[in-house]
Amino acid sequence: MGFNTSLSGLRASNADLNVTSNNIANTGTTGFKESRAEFADIFMGGTYGVANNAVGSGARTADVAQQFKQGNIDNTGNTLDVAISGNGFFNVSNNGNALYTRSGNFQMDADGNVVTPDGYNLQVFAPNEDGATVSTASMTNLKLSTTDSSPNPTSSVSANVTLPANASAPAVATFDPANANSYNYSTSVTVYDSLGVSHVMTMYYVKTANANEWQQYTAIDGTSVSATPTTLTYSDSGKLLSPANGTISLDGYTPASGAGSLSISMQVGDSSQYGEAFAVNDLSQDGYAAGSLSKFEIAADGMVYASYNNGNKKLLGQIALTNFNNKQGLQPQGNNCWAATTSAGTPRTGAPGSSDFGSTQSGALEASTVDLTEQLVNMIVAQRNFQANAKMITTQDEITQTVINISR
Template sequence: MSFNISLSGINAASTELSVTGNNIANVNTTGFKESRAEFANMFQASSYGLARNAVGVGVKTSMVAQQFSQGSINTTGRSLDMAISGEGFFTLSMNGSQIYSRAGNFHTDSAGYVVNPQGARLQVFAPNANGNGFDVGAIQDLKLTGSDGPPKETSQVGLAFTLPAQAQPPVATPFDPANTNSYNMTSGGVTVYDSLGVSHTQTSYFVKSATPNEWTVHNYVDGVAVGTPTTLQFSNTGALVSPTDGLVSLDAFTPSSGAGVLSMTLDITGSTQYGESFALRNTAQDGYAAGKLDEVSVSETGVVIARYSNGAALELGQLALANFNNSQGLTPAGDNAWAESFTSGTPRVGAPGSSDFGSLQSGALEGSTVDLTEQLVNMILAQRNFQANAQMISTMDQTTQTIINMR
């Protein structure tokens, strides 16, 4: 019996050495969680139960428990490196099966999907169809679109100008944009965009009337008149009084590019009539052409934003984190990942920073939780334990030999 007791001690010490060795081997593994060998004593059971003064029959390994403590977060500056500060796991899809990980060293594959080094795809909540928020009931693979950023057609053109108060009506009539003597000044042309991202030029021509403080503005797109001339009225202090809201509606323009009809409004709010010279203080418009993907950023709440060369920003999804009632019940799947089990319970899925989920830090990775000094001490203790149990077997062997050699 004593031999078996000591043998169980040797097996326990060997298990602890293996666990410690595995921890030490993964001291630099991203997102690694150290394990701890947990042991329980054993007693010989009988139909009468355990005797009050029963002697134990050894030790057994009851569990190798992973410790899901927070690892140190180290900045990398790479946008697709992500670290969770707090509770939760990244949700990944590997060949249709969901797995979970704390390792956030992601990259894109040949198809543009965001994957871990083993090719498992990162999961996100899909954007709502109306572009407002995310559908927490729909989880999908995160894919960085390889196409151009979609264009946006211009709906409003803004002009801020100062017209000369002492201007005289043009010498040539009627107005003709090709005749510079038929107008006083021009905005010079503002680039606008149709629904296909094709650029066009919107130009405003200003004509002084014979009535004091009154002007007429003629608006053209690509040389085609868009609307009838609009009268501008200024007060005797130079402020714009008509149109009262500062908005001039332009007639629809049909591009030859095959794009949809371009309907725009000219906003001249803040324009004035002062002094002796014309000044175009500002031009603006709210459209843009198609753009190339410049960068991807991830917010603390896990929103993945693609930014394009045309200045547009598109939300591609929000990271779906998972948490469990019993994280230690997860089944290790290797490659820094775990799988759901009956012991862990079903996953609760949510966004970073919500409920009991931690926040997300982009451009950083969570390091291993292994404390090398602690593991070296554990190694020494396990070695002593192994030696002591081996010595116990040697002592029992000597005792047995003594009994056998009795005469």
């Protein structure tokens, strides 16, 4: 019996050394969670339970429990490196099999899919048709589109100008865009057609003989887009009175590029008549040309965007995180991944930064939680335990040999 008891101690110490060895081996493994060997004593029970004077029968390995504490966040500068600060696991798919990982060292494969080094697809919430929100009802593979951003034709122009209150009517009574003496002021903005070709829209301001009244003429590439000028009327305090809704609907303009007709609405509600100088306070439009991909961005809430050199951003999805009530119930699968089990509880999936989920940080990785100094101390302790149990076997062997010699 004594030999078996000491043998169980050897097995326990050996398991402790194996766990420590595995921890040390994974000191540099991204997202690794250190393990701890946990032991239980053994008592041989009888019909009526364990007797009061019973001697234990050794030890056994009760569990190898992984410690899911937060690892240090190390900056890498690589956009596709993502760290989780707080609770949650990345969702990855191995040919349809759901796995979970804390290792965010993702990369792009030949088809543009974001994958782990072992080829598991990162799962995200897919964007809705509005291009600004996501649907959390289901997840899909994250794919980084490298195609150009399609152009967006201009549909609205905002012209916030200040017209001088002391202006006089121009010297030439008949407006002619080619004659600067037929208008007081002008300003231009670049607009885009459906093919992404740029055009110059110019607004001309002509002071009439009536107080607080101006006429605005508008042209694109020198072609008038207003059959008649728009009358701008201001109050004696400089506020715009007409058009009452502050909107000018311009006539359609068909570009020579072969693009569709441009139909533009101009917002002038913020314009005013003050002071003695003409000023352009804001001049903007909502169109843009075609753009090429410049970079990918991952926000703290897990939103993944493709940014283009035309200033446009396209939402590609939102990284999904999953949490469990009992993380230690997860089944290790290797390759820095775990699988769900019934003992881990029902998976709860949500967006980073919501509920009890942590936030994501792009350009960073979560380091291994292994403390090398602590593991070296554990190794010494396990080694001493192993030596003590081995010495116990040697001692019992000597006693047994002495008894045998006495009996001769």
